Amino acid sequence: MAVENLAFLIPVLPALAFVLTFFLGKKLPNGGSIIPITAIAISFVISLLITLKLLANPEEVVSQSYSWFAMLNIGILVDPLAAVMLTMVTFASLLIHIYSTGYMSHDKAPSRYFAETALFTASMLGLILSDNILQLFICWELVGVCSYLLIGFWFEKPSAATAAKKAFLTTRIGDVMFLTGIIVLFADLYKMFNGTIPDGVFILRFDEIFAHIPEIAAINSTILGMEVSHITLITLLFFGGAVGKSGQFPLHVWLPDAMEGPTTVSALIHAATMVTAGVYLVARTFPMFIAAPDSLMVVAYVGAFTALFAGTMGIVMNDLKRVLAYSTVSQLGYMMLGLGVGAAVGAEAVGISIFHLVNHAFFKALLFLCAGSVIHAVGTHDMRQLGGVAKVMPITAATMIIASLALTGMGIPGTSIGTSGFFSKDAIIESAYLFGESTGTWLPYLFSIAAALLTSLYIFRLVFMTFYGKPRTDYGGHESPASMTIPLSIFALLALIFGGLTAEKFNTFVSETFVNNFVHVDIHELATLGGYHLVEHAGHEPLLVLWMPLIVALAGLVIAYLVYGLKIVNMDSLVSRNNPIYKLLYNRYYQNSIFTNFVSVKVIYEGFAFAGRAVDRGFDWTVKWFSDLAIESGESLRQFQTGAVQNYATAVITGVSLLVILVKVVMEVL
Amino acid sequence: MIPVALYLAVAAVIFSIGLYGLMTQRSGIRILMCVELMLNAANLNLVAFSSYHDDLTGQVFALFSIALAACEAAIGFAILMALYRMKDTISLDHINILRW
Numbered sequence: 001m002a003v004e005n006l007a008f009l010i011p012v013l014p015a016l017a018f019v020l021t022f023f024l025g026k027k028l029p030n031g032g033s034i035i036p037i038t039a040i041a042i043s044f045v046i047s048l049l050i051t052l053k054l055l056a057n058p059e060e061v062v063s064q065s066y067s068w069f070a071m072l073n074i075g076i077l078v079d080p081l082a083a084v085m086l087t088m089v090t091f092a093s094l095l096i097h098i099y100s101t102g103y104m105s106h107d108k109a110p111s112r113y114f115a116e117t118a119l120f121t122a123s124m125l126g127l128i129l130s131d132n133i134l135q136l137f138i139c140w141e142l143v144g145v146c147s148y149l150l151i152g153f154w155f156e157k158p159s160a161a162t163a164a165k166k167a168f169l170t171t172r173i174g175d176v177m178f179l180t181g182i183i184v185l186f187a188d189l190y191k192m193f194n195g196t197i198p199d200g201v202f203i204l205r206f207d208e209i210f211a212h213i214p215e216i217a218a219i220n221s222t223i224l225g226m227e228v229s230h231i232t233l234i235t236l237l238f239f240g241g242a243v244g245k246s247g248q249f250p251l252h253v254w255l256p257d258a259m260e261g262p263t264t265v266s267a268l269i270h271a272a273t274m275v276t277a278g279v280y281l282v283a284r285t286f287p288m289f290i291a292a293p294d295s296l297m298v299v300a301y302v303g304a305f306t307a308l309f310a311g312t313m314g315i316v317m318n319d320l321k322r323v324l325a326y327s328t329v330s331q332l333g334y335m336m337l338g339l340g341v342g343a344a345v346g347a348e349a350v351g352i353s354i355f356h357l358v359n360h361a362f363f364k365a366l367l368f369l370c371a372g373s374v375i376h377a378v379g380t381h382d383m384r385q386l387g388g389v390a391k392v393m394p395i396t397a398a399t400m401i402i403a404s405l406a407l408t409g410m411g412i413p414g415t416s417i418g419t420s421g422f423f424s425k426d427a428i429i430e431s432a433y434l435f436g437e438s439t440g441t442w443l444p445y446l447f448s449i450a451a452a453l454l455t456s457l458y459i460f461r462l463v464f465m466t467f468y469g470k471p472r473t474d475y476g477g478h479e480s481p482a483s484m485t486i487p488l489s490i491f492a493l494l495a496l497i498f499g500g501l502t503a504e505k506f507n508t509f510v511s512e513t514f515v516n517n518f519v520h521v522d523i524h525e526l527a528t529l530g531g532y533h534l535v536e537h538a539g540h541e542p543l544l545v546l547w548m549p550l551i552v553a554l555a556g557l558v559i560a561y562l563v564y565g566l567k568i569v570n571m572d573s574l575v576s577r578n579n580p581i582y583k584l585l586y587n588r589y590y591q592n593s594i595f596t597n598f599v600s601v602k603v604i605y606e607g608f609a610f611a612g613r614a615v616d617r618g619f620d621w622t623v624k625w626f627s628d629l630a631i632e633s634g635e636s637l638r639q640f641q642t643g644a645v646q647n648y649a650t651a652v653i654t655g656v657s658l659l660v661i662l663v664k665v666v667m668e669v670l
Numbered sequence: 671m672i673p674v675a676l677y678l679a680v681a682a683v684i685f686s687i688g689l690y691g692l693m694t695q696r697s698g699i700r701i702l703m704c705v706e707l708m709l710n711a712a713n714l715n716l717v718a719f720s721s722y723h724d725d726l727t728g729q730v731f732a733l734f735s736i737a738l739a740a741c742e743a744a745i746g747f748a749i750l751m752a753l754y755r756m757k758d759t760i761s762l763d764h765i766n767i768l769r770w
Contacts, residue, residue, distance in 0.1 A: 643766065644762070644763070645762075646692065646693055646694075646696075646701075646762075649692060649693060650693045653689060653693070
């Protein structure tokens with residue numbers, strides 16, 4: 001039996017695991033963690049086998065479609081892009097599940113945890129496998145729900161419940177935009193068929209969408225006085241969804257708060273998988289983006305700005321997990337930038353962005369799991385109370401340092417020696433340089449370089465504050481159990497070597513996504529449509545450009561070492577509430593205050609209150625008018641009801657007399 | 671023979687007197703008397719037509735009607751007596767104890 005025929009099992013097995021764990025988990029040891037672990041392990045094996053098969057022949061993608069209703073279908077599509085995502089997600093999910101067995105051992109409801117993470121894994125895999133945009137959207141919402149459930153896993157804590165709500169509502173803004181985009185797309189495609197769609201044509205399937213890109217691009221609408229091509233409109237709406245899901249500026253506010261959930265959830269959902277769904281969406285619909293004038297520029301700018309913006313906040317946070325959360329936002333910005341530079345490098349952008357996505361999944365999951373290991377052993381995640389943890393937890397510390405090196409992208413340019421992050425991050429920064437050369441806008445490149453410096457600064461600050469020096473408080477602690485350290489070691493190994501092993505093959509493999517037996521698009525032709533000039537990535541960049549990321553990363557390391565390792569430079573005067581810049585960063589640019597206190601409370605809450613009052617008054621007035629009418633008419637009508645029988649008798653007699661006269665007159669006339 | 675129209679005219683006059691009294695008077699006894707007048711106007715009609723048609727049914731009917739009127743008057747006066755004892759008046763304007 002060919003392994004392709006088992007592809008549908010990849011999301012189905014974790015979904016079954018969800019049901020089984022949900023109902024039987026309580027009766028099994030460790031909350032029944034063995035069920036999802038087995039299911040995801042099988043999914044991983046299937047994904048890996050399919051990926052290997054695709055590597056041999058990237059054109060033969062797995063595509064199975066079934067009619068759902070009318071012109072819509074459900075189906076699976078495993079092309080190179082989906083295959084690497086599937087393998088990464090199943091792998092990361094598997095290791096994190098194994099790790100969770102140790103991490104959640106003291107929790108009250110481990111079976112609920114494992115059921116929810118299994119459901120999440122199933123939804124995420126369904127999202128990746130979707131061969132049409134509607135199914136993708138359904139799974140997109142499902143992962144959102146799982147994220148909500150898992151952030152609020154300890155829902156008895158008010159902060160966790162609030163964070164879950166915030167995450168759900170913030171991403172909803174993006175989701176509404178995404179859905180609007182789908183609706184516009186559907187309407188355009190439906191019009192193209194004049195309402196009669198032949199059997200077997202599923203208009204929201206990616207191949208069908210991509211085949212109609214030039215026609216969609218030809219449709220124009222006037223929005224706010226500007227002539228906008230529908231392809232730009234749709235892609236920007238999709239990107240809006242990605243901004244919400246992937247925590248890009250300005251909708252990133254939910255991601256740091258999402259750290260209220262268990263650390264394993266942060267590792268699985270808010271570092272490795274769900275937050276990358278936005279990047280995956282843009283990568284999946286990349287042919288549309290490259291055909292849309294201005295869309296890729298927006299993607300590049302938002303991505304680069306997010307990378308820098310989140311980095312500035314990362315350097316002042318004192319909470320272990322929050323530093324990592326801002327780091328995630330920053331790295332997601334890099335991935336978006338990687339896609340945005342497709343304006344210059346074409347389909348290769350998908351390759352480098354997804355490469356960074358996969359590498360990031362490994363080292364960021366590792367960072368979170370290390371943080372989880374520390375929190376599990378020590379019981380606090382305030383870095384100011386930690387210090388010298390390396391002595392107590394050598395394995396955790398070693399893996400943490402490897403992850404940090406991978407995050408900062410340490411490696412020697414021009415050779416294939418380096419950590420995973422080196423290959424992908426530098427590729428993005430170099431492409432940003434090409435983007436600058438090609439479009440003449442250098443801001444994304446400058447932002448990405450500045451963000452690289454900040455990345456190095458905040459992560460080594462974290463390392464030095466947590467793992468070195470003298471313990472600041474008496475926290476005790478011990479090395480974590482094997483179920484936790486083994487996943488750490490595996491992740492660490494991958495963070496170290498995955499990039500180097502696959503750098504050559506990965507880009508070409510993933511970039512071939514859009515040329516196969518399912519979809520076949522000419523990226524160059526589409527780029528002409530979008531008005532982008534593609535350049536060949538020939539490696540002709542100046543030497544300084546190649547070395548720049550390493551230089552700034554080392555600079556960040558040195559600064560962090562001087563300040564937090566050797567404590568030669570005293571930062572106390574800078575790190576205080578009196579320093580306006582520190583205050584601004586520490587308060588997260590007051591964005592939280594603006595969003596919560598101004599937008600939510602003043603604008604939305606007050607606005608709804610005002611509208612509510614107006615509507616209320618309207619209803620009140622109408623109801624009162626009717627009641628007044630009834631009362632007043634009753635008031636005047638009751639004058640007739642004297643209660644004196646004689647009056648009634650008079651009325652009756654008058655009436656009868658009139659009737660008699662009337663009859664008489666009528667008879668006479670007739 | 672007196673034409674039937676005259677009987678009817680007399681009956682109409684008596685009926686109208688009764689009706690007028692019913693509408694204008696406030697005293698319970700007067701109203702009862704007016705009701706009796708109207709009833710008997712009707713009886714007069716019955717008897718007149720009975721005689722005119724040579725059919726005794728109408729006269730028998732009139733007897734029944736008179737008997738019923740007697741009963742009605744007896745009950746009516748009894749109620750008024752009871753009310754007078756209770757309220758010292760038989761003006762119907764003041765007898766409204768069953769009204770809300």
